[in-house]
Amino acid sequence: MNSIKKSPTDEVGKRSYTNFSQLNGEHPFKTQVPGGRVEYKARYRKGGKVAFFNFELAKEMGLIAKNHPNSLTPDLEREILDTFSLTIINEYDLMNDIKFAEEDIFPNTFMATRYLQLQHPDKMGRTSGDGRTIWNGSVKNNGITWDVSSCGTGGTKLSPACNINKKFYQTGDPSVSYGCGLSEVAEGLETLFFSEVLGKNGFKTERVLAILEYDKGIGINVRANPNLIRPSHFFSHLRQGNLETLKQVADYYISRQVENKAWEVTSFKTTKEKYYYLASQMARSFAETAAKFENEYIFCWLDWDGDNILMDGGIIDYGSIRQFGLFHAEYRYDDVQRYSTTILEQRQKARYIVQCFIQIADFLTTKKKKSLSHFRAHPIMQSFDKHFIDSKNKNLLQKIGFKKKDQDHLLKNHLDKVTRFRKVFSYFERSKSKRGMYKVPDGINRDALFCMRDILREFPQLYLTRLNTLSHEEFVEIIKSSYARKSDLKLTDIRKKQINRFQSHYLSLITALEKDFNISRTHLMLELTMRSSVINKCDRVTGDSITYIVQKVQKLRPKLTAHELFELSQQFALYQNLDPDQKLVVANSPERHKNIMQNLYSIVRECREGL
Amino acid sequence: MKLVFYSGGDEKENLTLDYSFLELIDKKNPVITFIPSSSYLSEQEFKSFVRHYSKFKITRFIYFPIDVPFDKIIFSEVMRSDAIHMAGGNTFYFLNSLRKAKLLPQLKKFAEKGGVLSGLSAGAIMMTENIEMAGYPDFDRDENIVNVKNLSALNLVDFLFFPHFKNSPRYDAVFNKYTRSTDKIIYACPDGAGIVVKNDEIRFIGKCYAYSKGHKFNIN
Numbered sequence: 001m002n003s004i005k006k007s008p009t010d011e012v013g014k015r016s017y018t019n020f021s022q023l024n025g026e027h028p029f030k031t032q033v034p035g036g037r038v039e040y041k042a043r044y045r046k047g048g049k050v051a052f053f054n055f056e057l058a059k060e061m062g063l064i065a066k067n068h069p070n071s072l073t074p075d076l077e078r079e080i081l082d083t084f085s086l087t088i089i090n091e092y093d094l095m096n097d098i099k100f101a102e103e104d105i106f107p108n109t110f111m112a113t114r115y116l117q118l119q120h121p122d123k124m125g126r127t128s129g130d131g132r133t134i135w136n137g138s139v140k141n142n143g144i145t146w147d148v149s150s151c152g153t154g155g156t157k158l159s160p161a162c163n164i165n166k167k168f169y170q171t172g173d174p175s176v177s178y179g180c181g182l183s184e185v186a187e188g189l190e191t192l193f194f195s196e197v198l199g200k201n202g203f204k205t206e207r208v209l210a211i212l213e214y215d216k217g218i219g220i221n222v223r224a225n226p227n228l229i230r231p232s233h234f235f236s237h238l239r240q241g242n243l244e245t246l247k248q249v250a251d252y253y254i255s256r257q258v259e260n261k262a263w264e265v266t267s268f269k270t271t272k273e274k275y276y277y278l279a280s281q282m283a284r285s286f287a288e289t290a291a292k293f294e295n296e297y298i299f300c301w302l303d304w305d306g307d308n309i310l311m312d313g314g315i316i317d318y319g320s321i322r323q324f325g326l327f328h329a330e331y332r333y334d335d336v337q338r339y340s341t342t343i344l345e346q347r348q349k350a351r352y353i354v355q356c357f358i359q360i361a362d363f364l365t366t367k368k369k370k371s372l373s374h375f376r377a378h379p380i381m382q383s384f385d386k387h388f389i390d391s392k393n394k395n396l397l398q399k400i401g402f403k404k405k406d407q408d409h410l411l412k413n414h415l416d417k418v419t420r421f422r423k424v425f426s427y428f429e430r431s432k433s434k435r436g437m438y439k440v441p442d443g444i445n446r447d448a449l450f451c452m453r454d455i456l457r458e459f460p461q462l463y464l465t466r467l468n469t470l471s472h473e474e475f476v477e478i479i480k481s482s483y484a485r486k487s488d489l490k491l492t493d494i495r496k497k498q499i500n501r502f503q504s505h506y507l508s509l510i511t512a513l514e515k516d517f518n519i520s521r522t523h524l525m526l527e528l529t530m531r532s533s534v535i536n537k538c539d540r541v542t543g544d545s546i547t548y549i550v551q552k553v554q555k556l557r558p559k560l561t562a563h564e565l566f567e568l569s570q571q572f573a574l575y576q577n578l579d580p581d582q583k584l585v586v587a588n589s590p591e592r593h594k595n596i597m598q599n600l601y602s603i604v605r606e607c608r609e610g611l
Numbered sequence: 612m613k614l615v616f617y618s619g620g621d622e623k624e625n626l627t628l629d630y631s632f633l634e635l636i637d638k639k640n641p642v643i644t645f646i647p648s649s650s651y652l653s654e655q656e657f658k659s660f661v662r663h664y665s666k667f668k669i670t671r672f673i674y675f676p677i678d679v680p681f682d683k684i685i686f687s688e689v690m691r692s693d694a695i696h697m698a699g700g701n702t703f704y705f706l707n708s709l710r711k712a713k714l715l716p717q718l719k720k721f722a723e724k725g726g727v728l729s730g731l732s733a734g735a736i737m738m739t740e741n742i743e744m745a746g747y748p749d750f751d752r753d754e755n756i757v758n759v760k761n762l763s764a765l766n767l768v769d770f771l772f773f774p775h776f777k778n779s780p781r782y783d784a785v786f787n788k789y790t791r792s793t794d795k796i797i798y799a800c801p802d803g804a805g806i807v808v809k810n811d812e813i814r815f816i817g818k819c820y821a822y823s824k825g826h827k828f829n830i831n
Contacts, residue, residue, distance in 0.1 A: 526672070537650075538680065539679060598704075601651060605678075
């Protein structure tokens with residue numbers, strides 16, 4: 001470890017890595033919200049190597065030059081390790097007077113932030129927050145300030161283990177798992193593969209900047225996002241009625257959003273306007289997010305603590321994130337002490353979070369904390385509900401394959417038709433197996449019966465070739481999933497009616513566009529055939545597939561360089577990019593990579609309908 | 612039997628072959644099925660395919676990836692289509708997928724019953740007796756990424772087809788050597804060239820080459 005950080009330069013390309021030096025523990029949150037963090041000294045952690053580095057993200061963040069090759073030069077590797085390979089000197093170390101070499105100790109402190117977490121007995125956020133994460137700092141590039149934090153940097157006093165067992169732990173103590181403060185490379189890989197795919201498909205998400213690797217699969221996972229604040233950062237101070245710190249968090253968060261031009265409005269006449277704008281932005285983001293989670297079958301454990309999600313609805317902490325292949329709407333994750341929410345309950349949790357932000361806006365404005373129920377009928381809540389339904393409609397039209405222009409036209413002029421189709425679509429999407437609820441490896445589930453992607457992909461092309469609708473039997477044959485048993489697929493009168501409705505409501509959307517724009521039905525259906533083949537491709541990544549992919553990559557990884565892992569993650573994300581308008585640039589990859597990717601595709605295929 | 616062998620190349624280069632293909636179909640607005648060699652990013656290939664044939668006022672297409680599960684409804688529609696086009700890619704992977712999906716006899720039956728079958732590069736090799744040409748010669752071959760051992764294919768013609776051919780002594784040496792030990796003729800076609808088979812009639816489009824009994828012949 002260099003006690004004074006140098007800025008290495010690659011002599012060949014004359015590239016400097018000076019911006020890494022900004023990630024030195026200093027962060028505006030430290031000074032602007034002193035009550036919102038705990039500070040730790042840190043020491044250099046020896047024996048690490050760079051398992052993965054996200055070259056494209058690093059370029060976007062200005063950490064490396066735009067023309068930097070996607071390869072790990074010795075200087076770059078040293079810079080990454082010097083910046084991120086660290087372990088905090090925690091309470092246990094101090095109480096036990098553990099000595100560390102002076103030259104290994106970083107000059108600045110690193111913060112762990114405080115936020116509400118439901119697994120803490122306190123339930124007020126006084127003891128909870130980053131349990132094994134510190135914030136490395138922030139870095140600005142092209143008008144965007146990025147937050148960078150690292151997971152696996154040692155156990156803090158904000159971890160659940162510390163507070164449940166009322167003792168401090170030495171980092172790496174094998175008697176506690178999560179509380180030991182370490183992280184595994186596999187966790188980083190899971191986040192990497194999942195976040196790159198979801199990011200490419202329009203989800204807001206944390207992204208993996210680097211994964212450092214140590215002995216026995218232990219790692220440090222470095223994440224980045226333009227704003228890593230979560231609702232739970234507010235909620236701890238709201239619960240405690242700590243107006244001063246709550247205001248500091250709000251002001252800090254708002255100033256970053258304004259600075260990053262993340263909001264349309266960048267100046268406010270009054271503080272009231274400012275805090276209510278924050279609440280309305282929350283309503284918008286969380287309505288869109290909850291709708292998108294439902295439409296794309298994303299399970300993200302949204303709960304009253306506002307953890308596991310960023311303020312803009314971005315995904316953070318992929319530990320419990322799943323993408324289901326079908327609408328397994330009754331799946332619950334088993335977290336030992338409790339079961340999680342279901343996909344359908346996410347909307348209510350998102351609604352609750354928005355309601356809390358109206359409460360926050362009122363509290364910050366009036367300085368009096370009213371009960372949450374007081375805001376149940378607030379206009380912002382109504383705007384959440386409206387925006388949720390609008391988003392559901394829009395997402396469905398997008399899923400069918402309509403272009404944005406056609407989506408907007410249908411929503412504006414034929415909302416009744418869209419709503420009718422959404423209802424019948426939901427009927428099939430939410431049909432459940434007669435098998436009932438049963439245990440799955442990490443929770444409980446009741447199987448969904450139908451694969452909506454299959455019918456959306458096949459219907460337009462079958463209609464085009466026959467110029468006729470499908471029979472009831474054909475419809476069920478196409479839409480049935482591998483979970484459906486014979487008894488689940490009975491063609492009852494209701495089901496027959498719903499099949500007829502599905503097809504006629506679908507075609508009524510086509511007829512509307514046909515008439516309004518004077519385009520031929522054939523042309524429209526052909527367009528949908530092509531777009532839908534991308535959007536509703538047969539292979540779609542699920543949580544299960546990510547788990548198996550990470551296992552596969554872990555097995556291969558001793559022979560995979562950081563650069564190769566980067567290439568594979570990018571190829572995988574490209575393969576799972578469901579944007580029908582994307583311009584594809586397929587890089588010519590080595591045969592070995594092609595073989596690996598074939599393995600990954602097979603995994604995705606096998607798990608396509610799972611959890 | 613109505614077959615079209617495309618070597619490769621861009622849309623402009625293949626225009627004459629396209630017209631021959633449509634002539635063989637001989638139907639206004641036929642249904643054409645597109646079978647990619649691998650489903651990986653094949654939706655984009657399908658889009659290009661549709662955009663291209665839309666220029667001929669064709670609007671009815673079926674996208675049929677075969678290395679992913681498919682249902683019998685779409686399958687029966689494929690078998691009813693007027694033409695099936697097999698795309699290019701890794702020939703070994705393609706053959707393996709066709710075999711796993713039990714499609715080889717079905718496609719053979721389709722062609723024998725009068726459906727028009729066309730193939731580009733790997734797809735064209737698939738119509739021959741076996742896909743040996745995909746692994747030949749050493750300096751220009753597909754990798755057998757799926758380690759497929761049984762190389763027998765649709766066996767619709769009695770010649771071998773070599774796509775993306777570059778007229779050079781390097782190829783002459785290996786193909787002359789190859790044909791010395793077999794009765795089969797290799798038709799080697801550069802991009803833009805190809806072969807049209809209509810029952811017993813065989814027509815070469817563009818500059819093609821034949822290798823037989825250790826000798827090379829220019830066609831066209």
